[in-house]
Ligand SMILES: Nc1nc2c(ncn2[C@@H]2O[C@H](COP(=O)(O)OP(=O)(O)O)[C@@H](O)[C@H]2O)c(=O)[nH]1
């Protein structure tokens with residue numbers, strides 16, 4: 132069985148390499164998530180993996196989707212919309228009728244056109260995207276027969292079919308949702324939550340049912356795993372500003388008022404991860420930072436100076452973080468110094484997971500960030516609220 136990878140590494144890990152070749156995937160998108168951008172990121176990614184793409188768009192003009200798709204090569208559009216507004220199509224394939232006149236005729240014509248387009252691409256691994264099936268919802272029989280008929284062609288042409296659907300009100304235990312779930316091999320639910328003025332987006336794999344959620348964002352370079360805020364805290368001179376600078380592509384440090392108002396900010400974006408990272412002292416102003424940065428702190432590094440760790444304060448900060456449900460990791464900094472205690476000793480003393488790092492040279496910093504992401508994905512409470 133061949134697996135076809137998706138544009139997020141974490142998703143592939145959860146799905147043992149991706150989705151099965153020839154399968155069909157429902158992408159249910161909450162309204163705060165731009166499903167067309169998601170679909171285009173998927174197309175751009177699969178195209179980079181040498182897929183041919185057939186993109187069937189039936190709720191707006193294809194050029195709106197083209198704006199997000201990086202290439203015209205080997206990307207064919209089926210225009211299911213122009214006829215609805217009496218416009219000539221510019222695409223190779225078209226559904227030459229209005230869905231409003233007869234949904235079942237429209238779907239029948241769609242089956243024939245999709246099959247044709249996929250067969251024209253035969254011999255390649257392909258990607259098929261249908262954006263979107265919302266206008267067919269309720270026409271269950273017609274939709275089911277469309278999906279059934281296309282399934283055979285997907286298998287024959289080594290194509291994965293992705294069906295986009297805005298979440299117009301499917302609740303968790305909705306009978307309609309169950310019906311939909313039965314029709315597809317995979318169901319990816321793109322969820323959105325508003326928190327402290329930002330929208331947190333994450334993928335919940337509902338078929339197969341996987342508990343770990345994958346937070347994501349859509350950037351110019353494609354889909355990335357996205358965690359809005361990571362905090363770096365610890366005593367004065369433990370290396371917080373240095374850590375933020377080392378981890379970030381760009382960073383600023385506001386230090387001029389001494390330890391009271393110090394705040395570092397950097398942006399991390401690399402190997403598929405994106406995060407805003409904030410450094411703030413762990414002394415008196417820690418509560419202030421937790422409140423100021425709000426509920427959307429996803430994870431925290433507690434920095435200690437391995438030459439002289441303040442165990443009491445580190446334990447206290449860990450307790451405060453734990454009480455707020457924020458996953459954290461102790462970074463035992465200055466490991467390059469001769470008199471540094473080994474991370475194992477510090478971990479044992481604290482009873483809290485600890486990694487040894489050298490913030491200045493960056494030793495073990497990337498690995499620690501990956502580990503914190505892991506902890507965030509498996510422990511963070513906001514997925515469940
Ligand atoms: N040798 C070494 N120096 C470090 C390391 N981390 C930080 N420093 C230095 O220690 C000093 C204090 O670090 P800084 O990041 O400003 O600490 P902060 O007060 O916690 O923000 C600076 O001079 C850094 O260059 C490290 O891992 N190794």
Ligand SMILES: [Mg+2]
Pocket residue numbers: 371372373386393
């Ligand atoms: Mg500093």
